[in-house]
Amino acid sequence: MADGTIGLWTVPLAVFGGAIRVSTPFLFVSLGECITERSGRINLGLEGTLVMGAMSAYGVSYLTGSPWLGVLAAGVTGSLLGALHAGICSLPRVNDIAVGIALMLFGTGLAFYLGKPLIEPTAPRLPAIDFGWWSDIAQLRAALRINVLFLIGVVLAPVLYWAFRTTRWGLLIRTAGESSDAARAMGYSVLAIRLKATMVGGFLAGIGGSFLSLFYPGSWNEGLSSGQGITAVALVIFARWDPMLCLWASLAFGGAAALGPALQSVGITSGYYLFNAAPYILTLAIMIITCSPKRTLTGAPAELSITR
Amino acid sequence: MIIGETPLPAGALGVDAVAMTMRFGDFVALDNVALKVRPGTFHALLGENGAGKSTLVKCIMGYYHPTEGDVLVGGREQAIANPKDAHALGLGMVYQHFTLVPAMTVAENLVLARDDVPAVLEWTKEKKQLAAFLARMPFKVPLDSRVSDISAGERQKCEILKQLYLKRRFLILDEPTSVLTPGEADEVLGMLRDMVLGGDLTILMITHKFREVMAFADEVTILRRGKLAGHGKVADLTPDNMARMMIGAEELTIQPARVGGVGEARLELDKLSALDDAGAIAVRGVSLAVRGGEIVGIAGVSGNGQRQLVEVLAGQREAESGEVRVAGDIYRASREEMRRHKMSLLPEEPLKNACVGGMSVADNIAFREFDRAPFASGGWWLNRTAFRDDAEKKIAQYKIKTRTPDTPISALSGGNVQRTVLARELGGDVEVLIAANPCFGLDFAAVAQIHAEIMAARNRGAAVLLVSEDLDELLELSDRLVVMFHGQFVYEARASEADLTEIGRHMAGH
Numbered sequence: 020m021a022d023g024t025i026g027l028w029t030v031p032l033a034v035f036g037g038a039i040r041v042s043t044p045f046l047f048v049s050l051g052e053c054i055t056e057r058s059g060r061i062n063l064g065l066e067g068t069l070v071m072g073a074m075s076a077y078g079v080s081y082l083t084g085s086p087w088l089g090v091l092a093a094g095v096t097g098s099l100l101g102a103l104h105a106g107i108c109s110l111p112r113v114n115d116i117a118v119g120i121a122l123m124l125f126g127t128g129l130a131f132y133l134g135k136p137l138i139e140p141t142a143p144r145l146p147a148i149d150f151g152w153w154s155d156i157a158q159l160r161a162a163l164r165i166n167v168l169f170l171i172g173v174v175l176a177p178v179l180y181w182a183f184r185t186t187r188w189g190l191l192i193r194t195a196g197e198s199s200d201a202a203r204a205m206g207y208s209v210l211a212i213r214l215k216a217t218m219v220g221g222f223l224a225g226i227g228g229s230f231l232s233l234f235y236p237g238s239w240n241e242g243l244s245s246g247q248g249i250t251a252v253a254l255v256i257f258a259r260w261d262p263m264l265c266l267w268a269s270l271a272f273g274g275a276a277a278l279g280p281a282l283q284s285v286g287i288t289s290g291y292y293l294f295n296a297a298p299y300i301l302t303l304a305i306m307i308i309t310c311s312p313k314r315t316l317t318g319a320p321a322e323l324s325i326t327r
Numbered sequence: 328m329i330i331g332e333t334p335l336p337a338g339a340l341g342v343d344a345v346a347m348t349m350r351f352g353d354f355v356a357l358d359n360v361a362l363k364v365r366p367g368t369f370h371a372l373l374g375e376n377g378a379g380k381s382t383l384v385k386c387i388m389g390y391y392h393p394t395e396g397d398v399l400v401g402g403r404e405q406a407i408a409n410p411k412d413a414h415a416l417g418l419g420m421v422y423q424h425f426t427l428v429p430a431m432t433v434a435e436n437l438v439l440a441r442d443d444v445p446a447v448l449e450w451t452k453e454k455k456q457l458a459a460f461l462a463r464m465p466f467k468v469p470l471d472s473r474v475s476d477i478s479a480g481e482r483q484k485c486e487i488l489k490q491l492y493l494k495r496r497f498l499i500l501d502e503p504t505s506v507l508t509p510g511e512a513d514e515v516l517g518m519l520r521d522m523v524l525g526g527d528l529t530i531l532m533i534t535h536k537f538r539e540v541m542a543f544a545d546e547v548t549i550l551r552r553g554k555l556a557g558h559g560k561v562a563d564l565t566p567d568n569m570a571r572m573m574i575g576a577e578e579l580t581i582q583p584a585r586v587g588g589v590g591e592a593r594l595e596l597d598k599l600s601a602l603d604d605a606g607a608i609a610v611r612g613v614s615l616a617v618r619g620g621e622i623v624g625i626a627g628v629s630g631n632g633q634r635q636l637v638e639v640l641a642g643q644r645e646a647e648s649g650e651v652r653v654a655g656d657i658y659r660a661s662r663e664e665m666r667r668h669k670m671s672l673l674p675e676e677p678l679k680n681a682c683v684g685g686m687s688v689a690d691n692i693a694f695r696e697f698d699r700a701p702f703a704s705g706g707w708w709l710n711r712t713a714f715r716d717d718a719e720k721k722i723a724q725y726k727i728k729t730r731t732p733d734t735p736i737s738a739l740s741g742g743n744v745q746r747t748v749l750a751r752e753l754g755g756d757v758e759v760l761i762a763a764n765p766c767f768g769l770d771f772a773a774v775a776q777i778h779a780e781i782m783a784a785r786n787r788g789a790a791v792l793l794v795s796e797d798l799d800e801l802l803e804l805s806d807r808l809v810v811m812f813h814g815q816f817v818y819e820a821r822a823s824e825a826d827l828t829e830i831g832r833h834m835a836g837h
Contacts (some may be wrong), residue, residue, distance in 0.1 A: 185448050198426070201427060
């Protein structure tokens with residue numbers, strides 16, 4: 020390809036690059052939600068956490084000049100929101116799903132309110148590693164500019180998989196999620212375990228938000244999240260609460276979301292909005308294929324309010 | 328423990344409860360009860376539901392703080408503020424409900440129960456230690472199997488092993504054999520008895536099975552309505568003595584004699600199959616005919632497909648294949664069919680399966696007929712007076728203890744919930760009756776009444792299918808007995824000629 024164009028190869032390449040960029044927030048939110056749900060609670064508020072994380076990361080990065088301090092701030096904001104969710108859910112007869120919806124609205128609303136002054140200024144963004152230095156094809160180089168957060172997420176998934184099996188904390192989280200009676204009979208406080216699990220989950224979801232504002236798309240505005248937080252919660256369900264499957268599901272989702280823009284870039288514009296709906300069509304298809312009215316979900320933590 | 332104090336003696340521990348009183352508001356759950364369990368003995372704690380057995384052991388284990396009274400461990404007074412204190416003294420308890428985590432392996436469950444779980448587990452080392460521990464134990468369990476995949480008997484062994492792994496020297500067992508076959512029960516209790524005789528362990532077993540008390544216990548303490556009703560050496564007592572102490576002077580409903588001949592086949596199952604919640608096959612092509620004037624009992628250890636079978640008959644679950652016929656017609660559990668064939672159902676856990684907890688006793692009694700005269704005009708306008716009148720009549724007739732007919736049914740005790748369902752289901756004509764564990768967890772008076780009603784329905788010509796985990800109940804009521812194992816009917820006998828060991832063998836799948 021002497022002329023430097025790669026023709027239709029642009030599409031898979033753009034899907035690949037897009038999969039990595041778009042999947043990162045999905046990956047962090049779904050891994051966080053995976054931890055929370057394995058402890059027996061659903062936090063639907065992660066959409067709000069994601070947006071709050073994006074706003075606080077952008078704000079702190081702008082004020083301090085360090086994007087990594089922004090990422091940390093996003094995580095801390097996320098864990099505070101997680102603590103709020105867990106705290107309210109610790110009260111008797113409180114439904115975690117209702118609290119989650121309330122916190123989703125609260126988180127997005129608060130982020131829009133506090134983030135008003137941040138729409139104009141430009142904050143320092145997260146660096147990317149250029150894995151495509153060896154090539155002189157522009158599209159390939161673009162696809163291979165990979166953010167460090169994505170790499171951290173990719174490492175985190177197997178680490179969580181290992182931790183659920185071989186660490187004390189992993190076993191305790193699973194016990195609280197599978198049988199709160201068993202955990203109590205062993206003398207552990209189920210509420211304390213769930214508090215910590217929800218805070219860690221919020222921390223990761225906040226970091227997912229920081230990726231949105233500090234890398235891709237890389238600015239702060241009110242239309243930043245198109246429901247990635249809530250979609251990631253659904254991802255956990257069809258990843259069967261398995262961190263490794265969360266990784267693959269996030270990548271598949273990111274790839275599907277990148278399909279529309281990729282096709283547009285090679286000039287296929289008819290059905291652009293239809294292709295943009297690909298992730299949602301994928302969700303529906305997976306749901307229909309994997310669900311059955313005759314049996315309950317396998318792998319679902321037994322204490323979750325949707326399976327109990 | 329005070330520093331410098333001499334440590335508790337090694338080996339089996341004795342525990343005494345002295346003048347225990349426990350009040351919950353106005354309700355006195357325990358009234359000045361004394362319990363003396365001597366070290367190295369197998370002690371049985373007998374009593375009806377609500378007699379205070381669980382409250383007493385929960386006071387010993389530190390779950391409750393008694394209003395008055397003390398606990399002596401190894402002859403020394405101990406302040407047990409919570410279960411952790413009890414564990415530190417070497418006291419352990421096996422609960423009636425399993426406390427194993429079903430989605431985890433046996434090994435994970437055992438390690439997790441320890442107080443000193445390391446932050447990162449070295450599974451190779453842990454497994455080696457567990458295997459060495461198991462080699463010293465009389466029971467064998469599969470370490471790498473998930474708890475949800477092993478049988479109820481193995482789970483109960485795991486629960487006990489877990490306590491022994493934690494080096495308990497005084498073990499409380501709450502109805503440990505309720506989910507076991509008679510053979511498994513004898514095996515587990517026999518092994519525990521050997522450990523007691525070896526001097527390593529003291530056992531306090533809550534039970535209501537006289538057979539197990541007579542065969543395994545050294546001493547017995549009997550509670551009735553929160554008071555000490557008697558205690559002594561098992562060798563000096565008979566089951567009749569103990570039953571008298573348990574129920575006191577209460578009059579029990581007398582069960583009518585078995586009269587009348589069998590009629591035509593009323594309820595027929597033809598190669599019926601059903602799936603469980605996980606989508607696995609639970610009922611495997613079973614066929615059976617129940618005739619009018621006959622009680623057919625289905626025996627089996629819980630979890631062999633009985634629940635799914637009853638749910639299909641109750642209309643709570645779709646059959647995968649095969650068919651059910653009632654009086655020759657195909658039956659799909661619609662309301663119209665139930666009414667036409669006069670079907671009645673006494674499901675297990677009646678509060679969950681047959682009642683709406685938040686609705687009143689009167690409404691719950693009216694469920695079968697509420698949309699017809701005299702309860703409704705034109706099929707939609709409800710006549711509340713008729714509800715109330717009918718409820719008051721049935722409350723008196725079935726001796727339901729409720730404050731008013733308008734009390735929510737969830738406020739009633741288990742026995743009275745089941746009496747309410749009994750009034751609804753057996754108050755009118757019955758042609759087919761399906762009962763599943765109808766007496767589970769109820770007191771003698773309720774059990775006697777329910778058994779009498781089931782027998783009376785049979786004598787009036789109803790076809791009765793009785794599914795139960797209680798073999799004594801099945802042998803007492805059934806005309807014919809079928810054993811269900813792995814979703815299939817594996818054995819059938821006339822109840823009068825049935826042999827307990829033979830049935831037990833089939834229940835265990837041999």
